[in-house]
Amino acid sequence: MIISSEQVSVGHPDKICDQISDAILMECLKYDKSSRVAVETLIKDNQVVVAGEVSTKHFFNLEGIIENVLEPYGMTDVVVTNLLGIQSPDIAQGVNKGGAGDQGIMFGYATDETPEYLPLPYVLATRVLEKLMSLGHPLLGKDAKAQVSYDYERKRIDTFLVSIQHAETADLAKVKRIVREAMMAVALRYRQNLDFKVLVNPTGRFVLGGSFADAGVTGRKIVADTYGGFAHHGGGAFSGKDPSKVDRSAAYMARKIAKDIVREGYTKRCEVQLAYAIGVAEPVSVYVETFGTSRYTAKQLEGMIRERYDLTPRGIIKELHLLDVDYTKISCFGHFTKANLPWEK
Known part of the structure; x- marks a missing residue:
């Protein structure tokens, strides 16, 4: 049984958009913790469109925020289209009372196969x-994608694939050597085989990258942000949303719960689903799947979760300190891969 999973890098156009959306969010929260933010970004070439809803007491320089995000990618003379409005008063009414800002389902997942x-x-x-x-x-660019195909029956890496942007004059053999060495180092770190199939830039050339090669949109890499396709996903993106949005906060809490359950030995694999109704504080349902790896029933685990965790939006924000997280630090390389995050501790 070979299963594949992928990740994208900081210069991928979708990730550039996530970084812009989260930078806007952080600018608002830095000066006004009660800010309500739901921002979507689209980029193509040097054109950036920002749309969504922002209600905040802080007046911010949108163009300046975007320029700061894009500068490391060598992008200048950016044209910004501002389509931001304020949050619907109908939605705000429910959120202000402590209810969820929208209906939706969120999933958290954990497995004991890695630290x-x-x-x-x-x-x-x-x-x-x-x-x-x-x-x-200097030979490598910032736009890249990686994919690993793993043979779970034989417990070994089958194929390691990386496509990475490179300088136009780069020696392609040298690029491949650099990437292969990185693959080997990571495989060794996780005590894996080194005789896997290596694929580096299968098309043979990857010079044009970022938004000049493809359009980018906030929230289009939600699977890369979470579990790489190994678990369900409710569909809601994280980036650009303040923690009153359960798309973000409840997904973080579901991950914490799943990780706690696995770490404490209740099961080897765990998926937690939380579901909310707009304007209602408590989740309308809690569901646990342990894939046959637990001696406890789903009902027992669900009861434990409801007793142990405050699953209201306010409770989640308080327990995970979500108004104090720097979301610009987690826009890339997954929202559950960094050990210092409150929901990962």
């Missing part, structure tokens, strides 16, 4: 891109 309690191929794909970006190598 991060995340699926191994997902972790490998993430770590190799982090390593490549940390090199700051």
Whole structure:
């Protein structure tokens, strides 16, 4: 049984949009903790469109925020279209009373196969891109994707794939050597085989990248943000949303619960689903799946969750300190891969 998982890098156009949306969110929360933010960004070439709803006491320079995000990618002379409005008073009415800002289902997942309690191929794909970006190598660009195909029956990496932007004059053999070395280092770190199939830039060339090669949109990499395809996803994106939005906050809490359950030995794999109704504080349902790896029933675990955790939006924000998190630090490389985050502790 070979299962594949992928990750994308900081210069991927969708991730650039996530970074812009989260930068706007942080600018608002920095000066006004009661800000309500739901921002979507679209980018193509040097054109940036920002749309959504923002209610805040802080007056911010949208163009300046966007320029700061794009500067590391060498992007200048950016044209910004501002389509921001204020949050609907009908939605605000429910949120102000402590209710959820929308209906929806959120999932959290954990597995004991890695120290991060995340699926191994997902972790490998993430770590190799982090390593490549940390090199700051002049031949390599910031737009990249990685994919790992893992053979769970034989407990080995089958195929390791990386497509990474490179300088136009780069020696392609050298690029491949740099990437292969990064693959090997990550595989060794997780005590995996080194005789896997290596694919680096299968098309042979990857010079044009970022928004000049493809359009980007906030929230289009929600699977790469979470569990790499190993778990369900409710469909709601995280970036650009303040924590009153259960799309973000409840997904973080569901992850914490799933991780706690696995870490404490109740099961080896766990998926938690939380569901909310707009304007209602308590979840309308809590569901747990342990994939046959627990001696406890789903009903027992669900009862424990309801007793142990405050699942109201206000309770989640308080327990996870969500008004104090720097969301710009988690826009890329997954929202559950960094050990210092409140929901990962």
